[in-house]
Amino acid sequence: MIGELDIGGIFLPTLLGIMAIAYVLFLAVHAVLNRLHFYRLVWHRALFNIALYTVLLSAVDVICRSLMT
Template sequence: MIGEVDILGVFIPALLWMMLIAYVISLAVRKVLSHTRFYQYVWHRSIFDLGLYVIVLGIVVSLTHR
């Protein structure tokens, strides 16, 4: 999946779709971590969430380019 995706004549970058998928996955992972009270051991939650999103985005990009 490289380049753009054509939806009714509008070209949308493939990276945007990957970012949206990674965001949805990271929301689910954050919800699970919140329910298991994992965040009480994390020093700075927002930095941890950003790192989690970047890791998930890297996984999604690597899986789509294989």
């Protein structure tokens, strides 16, 4: 996504904002999965977390792109 966010006169890349939203979603999903003891079923927790964040990041990006058009 091309563009910039203007926050108080500081220009930030749009991807930074999308990454922040995806991280907040990741923290919420991660907390729910911890409460459900889902990670007992996961072979490699770090790889699963990276994959989960990547899926959330791409979902947020697709939603943002669809809202912009």
